[in-house]
Amino acid sequence: MTSLQNTPQAATAAAGSQTPRVRLIAIGDEILSGRRQDKHFATLIDLLQARGMRLQAAEFISDDEDDITACLRRSFATEDIVFCCGGIGATPDDRTRQAAARALGVKLVLHPEAARLIGERCADMAAKGQGSADMSTPENQQRLQMGVFPVGAEIIPNSYNRIPGFYIRNHSFMPGFPVMAHPMMTWTLDTRYAQWHHRESRVEHSFLVFGLPESRITPALEWLEQRWPGIRAFSLPNVGDSGGHPHIELGVKGEPDAAAQAVVWLRSEVQSLGGSLMPPV
Template sequence: MQTEVPPPVEIPRVRLIIIGDEILSGRRQDQHLSKFIELLQKRGMRLHGAEFISDDEDGITACLQRSFATHDLVFCCGGIGATPDDRTRQAAARALGVPLALHPEAERLIAQRCAEMAAKGQGTADMSDPENQQRLQMGVFPQGAEIIPNSFNRIPGFFIHDHSFMPGFPVMAHAMMAWTLDTRYARWHHCEVRAEYSFLVFGLPESRITPALEQLEVQWPGVRVFSLPNVGDRGGHPHTELGVKGAPEATAQALEWLRAQVLAAGGRLSPPA
């Protein structure tokens, strides 16, 4: 009896979209990219792409239309508040062609937050109050969305079509990223076994070693090379960091082969005296 072997499961790509004019203008420095990479690496996952876009609703809509057409796992930070410069919720609804609606669980959480603040003497728990009515706009999401809990102040983000939308505030967004990775995507943790090695090369121009780099990728399909030149700034010696990444066994073999090619081409593995 012949047993059918199931096809290999394709691991989805992970991408990050950061939305906000304040990042593009330099008014605020991005804190999401490096933290997201760190969160992914702890879970054996990796980032495949990142994009920074403005608060323009048409631009966000176009970006999300392209993104929703993929099977990627996408994390979006910024623009989900309720002021005129927050247009991400509206753009997501437009991109999907669905209406916006107040999410019942988001409404409950926002009301709970208002009550907690009122108990501290800040505002009122009356949800008919104009300020609280405005706060409820932060729970108006594209129809069909699910919430992402916010452990900082209860005001949730939202999830739809493998896109997770969260605030631009790092203190909120980073916890929401971790929750989403662990709750929705735990099955993808440590699915991809990869190795990455590199070493420094001195006295060897990239042009001389490039043919060997090209040959390596032919000889070991699936292994990728990288070359990172350094011109010797800060008083150091000019050098190139050469590396390989891919499946562990093939990558280890490719590394040793590349070292030998570097030495044969006249390169050195230590700086000149």
């Protein structure tokens, strides 16, 4: 397992704190313009939930280096676990590696392990008649730029084509391609953050309510959170699209025992306020 010494994550783990916040940063003009649809948000949620963790925030930003630098400078100041997808290639629109170095105030250097892996990838391609294994050629020198990382970075293995991502200061940087990024997310969660798996016991209960306006149930939701500290109540109205009946999905989430008590009380309160748990006939 890769060492976590001298990282914010290690300090948090040593202190026995609660599970760190997890965030996603997706980088790319093509996402913001709609030319590509984001594939990382839903997948990361699923990967985290399978390990008893959860996503607290997501941010989508452009390929502009100043925007990325500003975003990462703020992000590096936290102890959050952060997955950054996109912009680590070697074309002019790939500026994430440069922005990460600027945000940290360090230089970019060719990582020796990344150079070895990229060389192996070039040799594999040459064996198939695609390009040359000679790393001095202009094409392969350009490919080596994908192994130029901020000083102090560690590699993230890429099971798809060997060209690695990088990890530094609790931030994991990986390509925008889902076929590469998602195995890298899995590897990172299971290698770097296994100590946080299933540390929190959380459940979510919900039910549908008909014939009750949100304004009438809101005071009960507020009181519920006071009675059961740590339990979060939620209300998701539905106007009855596609011929259905207008309704509200009410629910609670948090620690299992308290959530179970809170949802029973909430169902009873809904009925006492005139709401129905069944749609009108």
